[in-house]
Amino acid sequence: MSLYNRLFPRGKGGRLWVLLDPDSLPRRRLIQVATAAQQDGAVAILVGGSFLCKDDFGSVVRALKRAVNLPVVLFPGNSGQLSRYADGILFTSLLSGRNPQYLIGEQVMAAPIIRRMGLEAIPTAYLLIESGRTTSTEFVSDTRPIPRDKPQLVAAHAQAAELFGMKAVYLEAGSGAEQPVPPDVVRAVRKSVSISLIVGGGIASPEAAVTATEAGADVVVVGTAVERGGREIIHRIASAIKGGRK
Ligand code: 1GP
Numbered sequence: 006m007s008l009y010n011r012l013f014p015r016g017k018g019g020r021l022w023v024l025l026d027p028d029s030l031p032r033r034r035l036i037q038v039a040t041a042a043q044q045d046g047a048v049a050i051l052v053g054g055s056f057l058c059k060d061d062f063g064s065v066v067r068a069l070k071r072a073v074n075l076p077v078v079l080f081p082g083n084s085g086q087l088s089r090y091a092d093g094i095l096f097t098s099l100l101s102g103r104n105p106q107y108l109i110g111e112q113v114m115a116a117p118i119i120r121r122m123g124l125e126a127i128p129t130a131y132l133l134i135e136s137g138r139t140t141s142t143e144f145v146s147d148t149r150p151i152p153r154d155k156p157q158l159v160a161a162h163a164q165a166a167e168l169f170g171m172k173a174v175y176l177e178a179g180s181g182a183e184q185p186v187p188p189d190v191v192r193a194v195r196k197s198v199s200i201s202l203i204v205g206g207g208i209a210s211p212e213a214a215v216t217a218t219e220a221g222a223d224v225v226v227v228g229t230a231v232e233r234g235g236r237e238i239i240h241r242i243a244s245a246i247k248g249g250r251k
Contacts, residue, residue, distance in 0.1 A: 012078070013173070017249065018222070018223045018224075019250070020225070020246070020249075021046060021214070021226075021227065021239070021246060022049040022078075022224055023239065024050075024052075024080065024226050025038060026180070026228060026232075027054065027059055027061070028054060028056075028057050032061075032068060036068060038231060038235075039072055039073050040073060042073075045240040046243025047239055047243060050078065051078050051079075051228075052069065052086075053081045054082050054141075055141045055142045055145045055146070056082065057082065062085070062088060063089075066090045066091050067090040077090075077091050078091060078092060082145065087119065087124075089124070091124060092124075093125035093126065094125070095175065096112065096115075097131035097175065098112060098131060100130045100131065100162050100166055101134070101150060101159075101162055102146055103148065106146075107146045127172055127173055128172050128173075130163060130166030130173070130174045131177060132159060132163065133146075133178075134150055134159065134176055134186045135150040136153065136185070136186075136206060137182065140178070140180065141180060142177065143179065153184070153187050157193060159190050160196070160198075163200075164198055166200070167199070172201060173203055174203065176203070176204045177205055177206050182206040183207060184207055185208050185213050185217065188217065188219070188220035191220035191222055192221055195220065195222075201223050202222050202223050203223065204222035205225065208230065209227075209229065209234075210238075211245035211246075214246050218246045218249060218250060219250055221250065
């Protein structure tokens, strides 16, 4: 089965992916969190970050892959975050921005390497939504997020992604965002496109995850809350959103 079909099984919404930033925790803790995530109901592990300082990305991915049976998927902040040990990659383009480096430049650098590694790439529109303060993604990418009170503008970006043939949209408030993506933005995108919908950034409670899911997210991504809160939060969020929209 393709990675895409494993990540987005038909008719099954309400799925939790856990994002691990290799810089945020010692490797031993990353493995513990990934193992706990698997036991507690997460269905995939994303690995990456907009700003990484350590130089052991590949070996972290390999260690995670050895530790869990879940798909381990690259979510790279740039073309340096690649590893053949992953199951595949969210091949993102920062469509909300107007910086050519993150629209196409990093992707051109990465494409031959991804091909050589044999990684399945899932073409994904990455849309940064304003969330209350400057996030690392905003600063590092030197792009402006889309205003959070403009759902139709966000939806237009998602429609452009679908017309390009992309398979998923990732609505991103930014890691540790003060405010997650507003539900009316998620709803507007859900109504406008039929491609898979991923929502992340600032989701730190079962309630916030349910709000995103009810608004139409197929997948909720949680990183910071898992790093801070440990396994209990994984179990609570995964249970709360299981089964998707009510
Ligand atoms: C960040 O969407 C992810 O790229 C997850 O965000 O760390 O705020 O959960 P958090």
